[in-house]
Amino acid sequence: MQIEKLLQDNPSFHVWSDGSAANFGVSDRVVKYIYGKLKPGDVTLETGSGKSTFAFLLAGCKHTAIAPDPGEELRIRNYCSANQIVTDFTFIANSSAEVLPLLVNNIPALDFVFIDGAHRYPYAEIDYHFTEKKLRTGGYMVVDDIHLPSVRNLYVFLKNEKNWELDALIDKTAFFKKTGEEILINDWQNQGINRYFLVYSNMKAKAVGLIKSVLGMKRR
Numbered sequence: 001m002q003i004e005k006l007l008q009d010n011p012s013f014h015v016w017s018d019g020s021a022a023n024f025g026v027s028d029r030v031v032k033y034i035y036g037k038l039k040p041g042d043v044t045l046e047t048g049s050g051k052s053t054f055a056f057l058l059a060g061c062k063h064t065a066i067a068p069d070p071g072e073e074l075r076i077r078n079y080c081s082a083n084q085i086v087t088d089f090t091f092i093a094n095s096s097a098e099v100l101p102l103l104v105n106n107i108p109a110l111d112f113v114f115i116d117g118a119h120r121y122p123y124a125e126i127d128y129h130f131t132e133k134k135l136r137t138g139g140y141m142v143v144d145d146i147h148l149p150s151v152r153n154l155y156v157f158l159k160n161e162k163n164w165e166l167d168a169l170i171d172k173t174a175f176f177k178k179t180g181e182e183i184l185i186n187d188w189q190n191q192g193i194n195r196y197f198l199v200y201s202n203m204k205a206k207a208v209g210l211i212k213s214v215l216g217m218k219r220r
């Protein structure tokens with residue numbers, strides 16, 4: 001099976017800032033879990049590229065990877081041609097923050113999104129924001145490196161929302177399944193992340209109203 005060979009080879013698709021080879025890839029378990037969720041023909045998108053890209057290529061997805069370093073594309077395509085892997089995918093060599101706002105208007109509905117591009121704040125949230133509307137109900141939104149403070153907010157947010165279900169947490173990667181579109185009430189009030197604040201502010205308003213009415217009664 002080609003995925004086993006890829007994991008054994010463990011090729012380097014990334015570079016450090018001094019140009020030396022690096023491997024910032026997700027764990028083998030995550031590559032296999034992504035692969036297990038995919039079907040041929042699924043429309044998929046990832047921010048970042050590398051080992052994970054092969055889960056999509058080997059599963060026969062219509063895949064787009066977005067990462068600024070064109071060297072990553074070259075190394076992925078070279079590994080593919082050396083291993084007879086079909087390289088029918090789109091690599092966009094740019095920052096996801098530049099690409100996604102334009103791209104989302106021109107792509108079909110997505111079955112699977114993998115967020116593993118820039119990890120500094122607020123990139124994971126930008127990647128989420130521009131892809132979640134395109135993700136079909138039943139599709140997967142997968143966020144890597146949720147241990148980083150700059151990514152963790154997104155994980156906490158999704159865990160609290162009614163239209164996302166945590167399917168699996170593997171190593172540092174969270175797999176969320178979309179169970180429906182977000183239902184907005186007065187902008188922020190239906191979001192799980194605001195639940196306790198809403199209860200607190202309603203109680204506070206009631207208490208203030210009660211105090212005012214008691215004080216008003218005494219003055220009369």
Ligand SMILES: C[S@@+](CC[C@H](N)C(=O)[O-])C[C@H]1O[C@@H](n2cnc3c(N)ncnc32)[C@H](O)[C@@H]1O
Nearest residue numbers: 024025026048049050051052067095096117118
């Ligand atoms: C942790 S690595 C991704 C590892 C990959 N998922 C794998 O399994 O090998 C981070 C990736 O984010 C990419 N990246 C860095 N800045 C980015 C940006 N602004 N937009 C999109 N991708 C970015 C890097 O080029 C790199 O491919």
